[in-house]
Amino acid sequence: MEFVIAHSYLIPLLPLLGAAISGFFGAKWLKGQSHWPIWLGVGAAAVMSFVLLGGMIHLAGSSEGPVGRVQDYYEWVSAGTFSAKAGFFFDPLTAVMLCVVTGVGFFITVFAAGYMKGETGYFRFFAYLGLFIFSMTNLVMGSNLAMLYLGWEGVGLCSYLLIGYYYEKPAAREAAKKAFLVNRVGDFGFALGIMLCFWAFGTISYYGSGVGSGTGLLEMAHRVLMHAPDSNVHAATQLWALKYIPFLLMLGAFGKSAQFPLYVWLPDAMEGPTPVSALIHAATMVTAGVYMIVRCGTLFVGNSAAMMTVAAIGGFTALFAATIALRQFDLKKVFAYSTISQLGYMFVGVGILAPASAVFHLVTHAFFKALLFLSSGVVMHAMNGHLDMRKMSGLKKVLPKTNILMLIGCAALAGFPALSGFFSKDEIVAQTWAHSTLLGMTVLFTAFLTAYYTFRLYFQVFQGPLVVPSEPAEAKPDHDPHQESGHDIPVDGHTAHHGDEHHNHEPMLMILPLVVLAIGAVLAGYLNWPKDHLAEFLGKSPSVHYAYEIAMSHYDHDLVKAESFGVTEAGGSSEPFITPGMLIGGMVSIAGILLAYMLHLRDRARAERIAAGLQPITSILEAKYMVDEIYQAAIVEPLRDLGRFFFAIDRIVVDGLVWLVGFVPQLSGFVLKLTVQRGYLQGYAAAMLFGVVAILLIVFL
């Protein structure tokens, strides 16, 4: 543990080193072996992360108060009183996030080696993955907001590069640009928030030289919120700034974590290779916003308006994205909207003073969503790049292992009792009721929708009569090398079995990581049930601990549940083994699954009839509420017009001025040439004489 903390720079550096090796030597020498540097780098980082987690658990268990360690290496940026150190901060929250990032990340890179086999630019893909893990570990480990921002922008860049991996495809390029630009909107607010933090507190370090030193931003905010205005001379300014900082930081979180209204980039990001969708756009990067709000909890909790905004936006996004997912037909798009929806849950969790529950859901979500994405990657691999679920059915006969894995993932996402999603989701749902009935209704209804659309997909694709798309996906000619390998799956079942003997659609390299993730998706829920181990552990994080203290002093005590902050009450937890919330949640989930079973397995024609009966609603859902079109008309086009206007101004006014400046000497030269320079030597001499006389007159008179 001490060794790991002292050498913690290795955690981001090893993946970066791997990325450098793959990137520089991959094209010529490593080629198809380019995954090795990344495997080793990320694997080593994962081992270090788990050692760190073990050490943290030990440390947290043996200490009463919050635990956190600062490890600063050198002065990174220094300008006047501003200083940002290149350093890391370790507490339970960091440890948990690190394990999710490197652990899930490692299995996804293993899967990617199987999935991307034979792609052009194989080395490039792995170099980007390594760079991504580097950025993401920086993001969760950084000891100050500048390091967080470095990682924040780094993952944004990697996301851009990886979405645009198939850069020959216009849709991929557009999606990459869109993701980058939409994130810019959020990052703008985020950067302003960091600046405001520095302006008000004079530092951007979380905990300064150490937890309890009182020199860090978060502890200063805690002090000023707890001990009222007279705690220091800048208290008035700081309290004023704390009204606005959360809103600015929140913008960044909404952009990165794809919340309404900045969610539009995430569904389009599915143009990237599937492992990328799993790693970046489901399991890790998009959770950065949640992590940031939990980490900066002290800045947020004191501001009830900001907390309400976070919860409301999260709840709205959860419902909104879930309804869109109901009528999507692209496997990955369904999961993309489901990711947005689940992120909405996490924001609700953060907003209703339950950061530990939000992080719990984050962890379980990382497992089952990565599993779901990678499983759909296997489906895509086997189906020649097809992802349209209307064209396939009954795949359990062709992909028996994937069938089971997908079932586990879907059940976990749907919140089927005893799987991980059940515990984490219901924790959030149950606590939402205490805050707002409306919000509680929203998230409960969303849970129902989630169960329904997840199992609609599952029943449609894996159950029922076998139907497989015969021709390769026409829209993705350069997309998949898999079609070159000629997996021509015959339509009738017999030859399909015959085909299976020749082509293995489920290579071990792809299935093994999925098995691990599936185990995680099943068991991750027991981290926090029946006893709140994870929450208690997270409660030792100073960020969560201070947030709890502020919450206790700023809110009605009924609203602040100690266990949501991982604080064990003195009287012992009186929480029943199975709460009513769990019963309701489980019932809702099963109801959703049953509905999906009725409509999409038993009687598919009926689903079509009902859909046809609700024509206006389904068409608006299929159009995704026209949000993209509205943005296009209301924001993009006016901006384009503005751009054209400025371009015209630039052309006429600015270029005109420059041209004019150039033209004046030309014109005068031309005139002088005709009038003065006539070739009479005597004329020149006379001009010189008059010039000299004139100068002498001026000088001497």
Next chain:
Amino acid sequence: MFAIGVIGFISRRNLIVMFLCTELMFQGVAINLIAFGRYHGNFAGQAFVIFVLVIAAAEASLALGLVVLLFRQKNTLDADAWRELKG
């Protein structure tokens, strides 16, 4: 002498005469330098004139060479023959 040189340079077209006029201007300046040197009672003026004469000798040979070359080109000494050199 300087004035005669200037007027000559401006009014005549013959290259050799024009060159002679520049020499005249030189000498005018030189005499001026000696006169002022004498008036102020130091020898810097005279020393400078010697210097000017040396350079004038060198320059004269160069300029006469140029004039000869120009004459060979056009068979005339008229300065206006070279108007085509205007920009």
